[in-house]
Amino acid sequence: MSSALTLPPDETRRSGFFSRILSSDPPRSWVLSLILLAILLVLAATPFLFSGSQPLSTAAKICVFIVLVASYDLLLGYSGIVSFAHTMFFGIGGYGIAIALEQIEPTWASAGIGLVAALALSAVLAAAIGLLSLRVRAIFFSMITLAVASAVAVLASQMSEITGGEDGLSFQLPFELRPAFRPLEDQLFGVTVNGRILAYYLIFFVALFVFLLLLRIVNSPFGRVLQAIRENEFRAEALGYRVVAYRTAASVLSALAATVAGALMALWLRYNGPDTTLSFSIMIDILLMVVIGGMGTMYGAVIGATLFVLAQSYLQVLMAAGSEALEGIPILPILIHPDRWLLWLGALFIISVYAFPGGIVGRLRQAKQ
Numbered sequence: 001m002s003s004a005l006t007l008p009p010d011e012t013r014r015s016g017f018f019s020r021i022l023s024s025d026p027p028r029s030w031v032l033s034l035i036l037l038a039i040l041l042v043l044a045a046t047p048f049l050f051s052g053s054q055p056l057s058t059a060a061k062i063c064v065f066i067v068l069v070a071s072y073d074l075l076l077g078y079s080g081i082v083s084f085a086h087t088m089f090f091g092i093g094g095y096g097i098a099i100a101l102e103q104i105e106p107t108w109a110s111a112g113i114g115l116v117a118a119l120a121l122s123a124v125l126a127a128a129i130g131l132l133s134l135r136v137r138a139i140f141f142s143m144i145t146l147a148v149a150s151a152v153a154v155l156a157s158q159m160s161e162i163t164g165g166e167d168g169l170s171f172q173l174p175f176e177l178r179p180a181f182r183p184l185e186d187q188l189f190g191v192t193v194n195g196r197i198l199a200y201y202l203i204f205f206v207a208l209f210v211f212l213l214l215l216r217i218v219n220s221p222f223g224r225v226l227q228a229i230r231e232n233e234f235r236a237e238a239l240g241y242r243v244v245a246y247r248t249a250a251s252v253l254s255a256l257a258a259t260v261a262g263a264l265m266a267l268w269l270r271y272n273g274p275d276t277t278l279s280f281s282i283m284i285d286i287l288l289m290v291v292i293g294g295m296g297t298m299y300g301a302v303i304g305a306t307l308f309v310l311a312q313s314y315l316q317v318l319m320a321a322g323s324e325a326l327e328g329i330p331i332l333p334i335l336i337h338p339d340r341w342l343l344w345l346g347a348l349f350i351i352s353v354y355a356f357p358g359g360i361v362g363r364l365r366q367a368k369q
Contacts, residue, residue: 085145093259153280169273292360
């Protein structure tokens with residue numbers, strides 16, 4: 001209280017406002033604060049900073065994966081649950097939107113019906129998996145989730161009448177989100193605002209809201225109990241906490257957030273298929289992003305998702321430019337040929353894990369101390 005009294009009234013109110021927005025969990029590092037602020041501002045202004053479709057698509061993908069990675073970190077980082085079924089909920093969200101807009105009609109009501117149905121299905125599946133499987137040892141629970149996720153992926157591929165099978169589903173968006181829609185007659189900061197840009201800002205603001213909601217959850221008494229269970233399950237149970245109930249609730253909340261991320265991805269791509277949201281390679285990418293950013297830190301989801309998606313989108317381009325620039329020098333152009341971008345991406349991941357064992361966020365916070 002004494003420190004607050006020394007601040008000007010406006011600064012005190014501003015500090016309290018941002019503290020409430022961040023659920024009293026600031027980055028706790030000025031370097032991390034600047035990085036997060038830069039990411040937020042660039043994502044918010046991407047349609048006006050960069051021309052072309054690739055930067056906008058990359059920014060939209062970053063927004064989606066921030067939500068997806070943060071939702072998985074609620075399981076892995078805060079609850080100590082290793083699940084391989086997270087992409088299943090991601091796919092349910094995508095198929096909920098795709099089936100509703102393709103089978104019914106491309107309206108907001110249809111999108112709402114698809115999203116609500118997907119959320120309900122994800123909640124039921126997550127609760128069932130949690131109540132039936134979380135009592136077993138961690139490795140067996142992981143294997144159960146992997147089996148369920150594989151079964152759902154096969155089911156989606158075989159139910160071609162509903163899901164489109166391996167080809168997936170292409171669909172129309174509501175009119176306000178189509179490129180032909182022009183809400184403004186004149187350009188805004190030199191950019192023609194259309195439905196595509198409105199779709200981007202829909203994804204941006206929903207992702208921001210869900211991220212702040214997850215941040216609120218992990219800093220609530222519920223989140224503290226989850227961390228206590230992660231640290232010592234037997235001690236938490238001895239204190240009277242129902243471990244299975246809390247972990248099941250965390251699984252449901254995580255599944256709901258992943259479902260929203262899948263719906264956002266489908267809205268942006270105007271397509272959903274098994275390889276887009278149900279692929280096991282996406283699950284591996286999520287794990288990499290969590291580890292790179294830092295487990296048990298929601299801000300790690302922002303850093304990890306941003307770095308990984310940027311590397312996926314532009315590492316090949318940078319390697320192609322480097323290979324051309326080094327033309328004539330022995331070996332080097334072959335080593336950095338763009339076809340080897342996955343090799344270098346793996347090398348960058350190994351280096352980041354070795355240099356930042358607690359993730360980038362953990363390293364920055366340690367440096368501050």
